[in-house]
Amino acid sequence: MNYIHKEGRTLLLTLLISFLAILVICKYVFGEGNYLLYLSLFFAMIFLTFFQFFRNPSVEIPVNPKHVIAPADGKVVVIEKTQENEYLKDERIQVSIFMSPINVHVNRNPIAGVVSYFKYHPGKFLVAWHPKASTENERTTVVVKHNSGVEVLFRQIAGALAKRIKWYVKEGDAVAQGEEFGFIKFGSRVDIFLPTTSKVLVNLNQVTKGGETIIAEL
Numbered sequence: 001m002n003y004i005h006k007e008g009r010t011l012l013l014t015l016l017i018s019f020l021a022i023l024v025i026c027k028y029v030f031g032e033g034n035y036l037l038y039l040s041l042f043f044a045m046i047f048l049t050f051f052q053f054f055r056n057p058s059v060e061i062p063v064n065p066k067h068v069i070a071p072a073d074g075k076v077v078v079i080e081k082t083q084e085n086e087y088l089k090d091e092r093i094q095v096s097i098f099m100s101p102i103n104v105h106v107n108r109n110p111i112a113g114v115v116s117y118f119k120y121h122p123g124k125f126l127v128a129w130h131p132k133a134s135t136e137n138e139r140t141t142v143v144v145k146h147n148s149g150v151e152v153l154f155r156q157i158a159g160a161l162a163k164r165i166k167w168y169v170k171e172g173d174a175v176a177q178g179e180e181f182g183f184i185k186f187g188s189r190v191d192i193f194l195p196t197t198s199k200v201l202v203n204l205n206q207v208t209k210g211g212e213t214i215i216a217e218l
Helices: 006-030 034-053
Strands: 067-069 074-084 090-099 106-108 113-121 139-145 151-157 164-167 180-185 188-194 214-217
Touching: 006 034, 074 188, 090 214, 113 164, 139 164, 139 180
Parallel strands: none
Antiparallel strands: 067 214, 074 090, 090 188, 106 180, 113 139, 139 151, 151 188, 164 180
16 A cells, blocks of 8 residues: 655645645635636646655565565666775676656665665766766665675665655664665666676566565575
8 A cells, every 4th residue: 555755745745735725825816717627637736746756655575585676666777797896896796777757766675684884975966877877976875784794785876856865774774675775856776786696687677666576686
């Protein structure tokens, strides 16, 4: 069952109150008329658009210590080997998931473990598919150390529309697989950096569901 994420409750309530107030004022100043219906429909469209940004559906999380699950709803846009230079400083398999404005924007831990590294990076707001978005955009970097000792790094990356990244973890936190670790307002992208020995189970352009789609085996 869908419900409103905490990041959107104040905004949605403010919009609702504002729209109702405008309608009441218009009716008082200009009187009755068809314009009220059209204005109401316009406000309803705006409200529903924002509502879908902040929906937070329940998910059935397939908890498995060998699996890496998708941290976000979206589409797989990158699967490639690359060098991770911020923390791991070794070769990794990068899997990137692009979140469009119509996707759920909740971000979930791909594995269980302990947060061994966290850093917020202020930056630009290039489009999410820009080659330099991973290193120049506003972003967070989270590393979770699995009970087996394996570390998986993942990044929330802001885009042209996403102007606020929220996170709920810090170094030393024990996190559960599928548990929320953050939220990107109005979508963007999440990158996951896996050990090169991992078996990737998704394909380019595949649609993912955060907390449910299995993207790799460690």
